[in-house]
Amino acid sequence: MxxxxxxxxxxxxxxxxxxxxxxxxxxxxxxxxxxxxxxxxxxxxxxxxxxxxxxxxxxxxxxxxxxxxxxxxxxxxxxxxxxxxxxxxxxCVPFPLLTEMLDTLKQQGYLLGIISNGRGEFQNRAISGLGIRDYFDAILISEIEGVRKPASAIFQRGIDRLGSSARHSVFVGDNPTADIIGAKQAGMRTIWKRNPHWLEAKQADAVINELDEIPALLERFSGC
Ligand SMILES: [Mg+2]
Missing domain, CATH: 1.10.150 (DNA polymerase; domain 1)
Incomplete structure (x- = not known):
């Protein structure tokens, strides 16, 4: 797919x-x-x-x-x-290779979005602080949307704003419940970014330690 x-x-x-x-x-x-x-x-x-x-x-x-x-x-x-x-x-400190990874995905033609639980103005300032706003075609923050992850509605809304569909979409997150189970229930493929605050995310389709592992994984997903 x-x-x-x-x-x-x-x-x-x-x-x-x-x-x-x-x-x-x-x-x-x-x-x-x-x-x-x-x-x-x-x-x-x-x-x-x-x-x-x-x-x-x-x-x-x-x-x-x-x-x-x-x-x-x-x-x-x-x-x-x-x-x-x-x-x-x-x-704001980005994870290593953040902009390199986003550059690669942009060059490969992927549509990109953010879905974040949090306060609207604060999260928007953090996105600007990282200097990555222009990479994203849709940014959804729970306070503004009136719905939070893991509710399927916020994932579906993000997909709709990109003009995409769940089966053609991947979600990358660190919270095993809000991100991985939530996105899975919305019908998306999931990548868990390992985070020492949690032991594991059993439902994830793939697990990464570093952001630069993402482009190859997307190709693998597309191959199956
Ligand atoms: Mg998180």
Whole structure:
């Protein structure tokens, strides 16, 4: 079955979220050192990452807790949250070979899309921060769409916007449930980008460690 379109998850698939968060929090600590210097930097970073829980907690809760636990004064949790919302994009770290992989897929004529669970403005800023917006023919973010992965509706909507069909589409993601089971139920082929936050994604049609493995896999899918 010829593959015509490839849709991607964003966090943990194209964007190296763990490294981006580490980098952001390190620079936030330095930038706001006037208010945070009574906290050892490693404690601030470790606690942030723990409270963030791989993105499952929204940052208003994280900063509310940090302000209380570390007795931060002179700056509010809202100020810290605003700093996160406006500065995170500056520190977005892509996985290796991201733009090379996208260049290859574009040259090969694939239609490309992103389907991401998250807040619209924030995820859009992250996509711009990575400098990859122009590669994509459709970008769907759950807050804007009013539907989240793993619901089939958001996958089908992405496929429709590309003018493609599920049987000619592949989804690449790191979350075994939201991405792999979700896309599979929508009738797509799936590639799991391995992520240490999960052990395995049993339902995936293929597993990759690096993004540059994708073009050869698409050819393999097209051959069967
Ligand atoms: Mg993800």
């Amino acid at each position: 010829t593959i015509k379109s490839v849709l991607f998850d964003l966090d943990g698939t194209l964007l190296d979220r763990d490294r981006s968060i580490e980098k952001f929090i390190d620079i936030q600590y330095d930038r706001l050192n006037y208010y945070l210097s009574h906290i050892p930097k490693v404690d601030y970073a470790t606690r942030f990452i723990k409270l963030d829980s791989n993105g499952h907690a929204w940052k208003d809760e994280v900063y509310r807790n940090l302000v209380i636990e570390f007795k931060i004064e002179g700056i509010t949790w809202q100020d810290l949250l605003h700093d996160y919302e406006t500065q995170f994009q500056v520190h």
